[in-house]
Amino acid sequence: xxxxxxxxxxxxxxxEFEVYRSxxxxxxxxxxxxxxxxxxxxxxxxxxxxVMLLSxxxxxxxxxxxxxxxxxxxxxxCSRRNEVTDYCADMCILLSYYKCLDDWKDEKKLSxxxxxxxxxxxxxxxxxxxxxxxxxxxxxxxxxxxxxxxKADHIDKAARVFGEIMAEIFVYKDDRWKExxxxxxxxxxxxxxxxxxxxxxENDIKSGAYNPFKGIYKNEDFDNQVLKLxxxxxxxxxxxxxRLPLVENVEILRNILYSGVWVRFGKAKAGFKAxxxxxxxxxxxxxxx
Numbered sequence: 001x002x003x004x005x006x007x008x009x010x011x012x013x014x015x016e017f018e019v020y021r022s023x024x025x026x027x028x029x030x031x032x033x034x035x036x037x038x039x040x041x042x043x044x045x046x047x048x049x050x051v052m053l054l055s056x057x058x059x060x061x062x063x064x065x066x067x068x069x070x071x072x073x074x075x076x077x078c079s080r081r082n083e084v085t086d087y088c089a090d091m092c093i094l095l096s097y098y099k100c101l102d103d104w105k106d107e108k109k110l111s112x113x114x115x116x117x118x119x120x121x122x123x124x125x126x127x128x129x130x131x132x133x134x135x136x137x138x139x140x141x142x143x144x145x146x147x148x149x150x151k152a153d154h155i156d157k158a159a160r161v162f163g164e165i166m167a168e169i170f171v172y173k174d175d176r177w178k179e180x181x182x183x184x185x186x187x188x189x190x191x192x193x194x195x196x197x198x199x200x201x202e203n204d205i206k207s208g209a210y211n212p213f214k215g216i217y218k219n220e221d222f223d224n225q226v227l228k229l230x231x232x233x234x235x236x237x238x239x240x241x242x243r244l245p246l247v248e249n250v251e252i253l254r255n256i257l258y259s260g261v262w263v264r265f266g267k268a269k270a271g272f273k274a275x276x277x278x279x280x281x282x283x284x285x286x287x288x289x
Contacts, residue, residue, distance in 0.1 A: 002044040002095070004192045007252065008259035016252050018078070022064065023055070024048045025079035029069075030089035035122040039089075042096035042119070046192070047088045049256055053184075054084040054172050056249040084172070090126045091169050094134060097123040098141045105145065133168055140165045148210040155194075155212045155229070163189035183240035191233035195265055198226050227265075234261060 007020055027048055031039040055062070060082035067076055100116035103109055127134040144161045152158075163186040170185025171178050197204075197211050204211035216222055238257050246253065 002046050002192070004195055004261060004264050005046040005049045005188065005256060006260040006263050007045075007256050008263060011259055012252065012255055016255070019080075019249070020048070020052070020252050022078045022080040023051050023085070025069075025077050026062075026081040026085050027051055027088055027092070029079050030081055030085045031092060034086065034089055035093060035125075038118055039093060039122060041115070042092040044092065047092050049253070050091075050170060051085050051088045052249045052253060053170075053181075053244075053246070054087070055080075055082055056246045056253070057177060057181075057244055058084065058172070060084045087172065090129060091133075093119060093122050094126045094130070094137055095165075095169070098137055102141050102145055136168050137165055140168075151210060153212065153215040155216075156190075158210075158212055159190040159193040159197075162193040163187065165189060166192070177244065180240040180243050184237050187233045187237035187240075191230055191237065191261065194226070194229055194233065195261075198230075199264065230265065234258075 007017070009017055012020070024043075024045070028040055028043050031043060054060070062080040062082050064078055064080050066078040069077070097116060097119040100112045100119065103112040104116060123134075140161055144158055144165075147158045147161060166189025167182045167186035170181045170188075172181065194212070197213050200209075201211055201213050201217055203209075205214060205217065213222075213226065216225055219225060234257065241253070241257060
């Protein structure tokens with residue numbers, strides 16, 4: 001349920017994309033140095049967005065290095081890292097660990113159980129640093145599992161729970177920016193959950209898995225109904241975003257919130273027509289190229 005908060009690369013300047021990639025690489029390096037190579041499997045674009053958002057908001061001092069790595073043995077890549085990067089690396093581990101446990105409990109996938117075992121010791125370190133956040137995420141994921149197992153058709157019920165999880169992660173400090181960061185995380189989390197459900201609707205109907213859109217899937221205007229919901233979520237998210245005093249990374253972050261988040265919607269099997277209506281016609285290249 002991660003990897004939806006993307007950049008729309010064709011709409012970025014070359015310099016802007018290099019900055020974005022440097023934060024992505026910085027998060028990858030932070031995961032490796034704090035938790036080992038396997039922890040890089042938890043790396044995702046959503047947390048890269050959070051790194052850039054918090055780094056700009058709190059004027060974090062970046063440590064920038066350039067060099068080769070296992071994923072890029074030929075071409076040098078620069079990476080930016082700061083205290084926010086380390087926080088987001090911890091949150092990658094926390095979210096991935098509990099998500100693997102939840103997937104194992106619901107789907108009995110052995111790969112998820114094995115991955116949870118790998119992340120278990122690493123997550124204990126995160127719990128020691130952020131006990132309240134860890135407890136909150138665990139409780140909300142348990143609640144999400146209960147909601148999904150109840151097969152409730154209410155579209156907002158499960159999305160709200162996931163929104164609360166993301167909101168907790170987005171609140172970095174208890175300060176004057178807390179309310180807006182909470183709102184950004186909450187509505188972005190709901191957007192991610194609903195878009196993931198939209199993308200999986202046909203497979204979930206075939207498998208019998210929970211999906212909040214099952215009740216309206218056969219409606220003639222299903223795509224437009226989902227689009228309106230997603231636009232509402234992003235509208236609330238960007239409303240809070242625009243109140244923050246962002247400077248350095250603001251144009252890249254706007255690219256993500258106003259354009260990039262629609263990339264996966266445009267790629268969804270049932271979403272190509274709706275994507276054209278929103279003006280999203282270009283798909284980004286892989287970020288690691």
